[in-house]
Amino acid sequence: MTAFAHEAAPRPAVLQAQGVTMVFGGLTALNDVSLTLEEGQIVGLIGPNGAGKTTFFNCLTGLYTPTRGRVLLDGSVMPNDPAHVTIAGVARTFQNIRLFPNMTVLENVMVGRHSRMKQDPVSTLLRLPAFKRGEAAARERSRELLEFVGLTRSENEVARNLPYGDQRRLEIARALATDPKVLLLDEPTAGMNPQETEATRQLIFAIRESGVSVVVIEHDIKFIFSLCDRVCVLVQGELLVEGSPEVVRADPRVIEAYLGKPPEEVEAEVREAAAAVEHDKGERS
């Protein structure tokens, strides 16, 4: 046994951003940002308002074409339009929930499922048995996903009538319906109460267990430090610090720059987050 046997061996990179720069007119929203997501990892992206987090997600999902740099999925350059990015295996949710509000919960998930289905137009138009089999399979998979996120009971409700937290879970189910390798979550707990936030944390662990790697943007650092394997801190479009939650929360630059709050307030939040993580570890062991 070597002295480093306890260190986990690096796993293959599933998603890589290399030197991503995004300039809007005179504004550099991202400057030379690189990030590697290994298989089975949960990576957190934090930073003050306007730091470039959502812009980075938009570059990772083909919504924006970076001014410089590139994005690789499984070592190949990512397509540069969102539909092909979805088919390639990257799904996302949005900071402002984007459901089909007048469709049912089940129909919303089935929309995600359809992006994976290769239906021959003739059998679709004529409602041939192949079409019906495809639809039945999509419905079954969508129901499994609703059960996975805990929304079975709401299957026939219209999406806009769901409580806010359930709408966020539905967005996650719809994203999972595309069978992603990578899931990008933009503020998945925004507007949630502590119980819903904890349920979302457990859901993300379960998503990772199912083989999907995750990148998550959140302002709640307690949530991020107790969820993620690695944390990246973006400030004014630049990657300020990257590392394990332990390394990041101890970095004075993070305490100084994070969210622009008074240092005492940030220190208190960071201490509270660290205590919560330790408590959590104790409970699990």
Ligand SMILES: Nc1ncnc2c1ncn2[C@@H]1O[C@H](COP(=O)(O)OP(=O)(O)OP(=O)(O)O)[C@@H](O)[C@H]1O
């Ligand atoms: N399409 C766009 N055109 C011009 N400027 C943009 C565009 N999208 C984002 N920006 C600018 O880029 C910067 C980064 O914005 P972004 O939304 O990525 O930050 P963020 O870290 O996600 O912020 P928040 O935490 O508030 O969501 C901001 O100054 C924003 O105004």
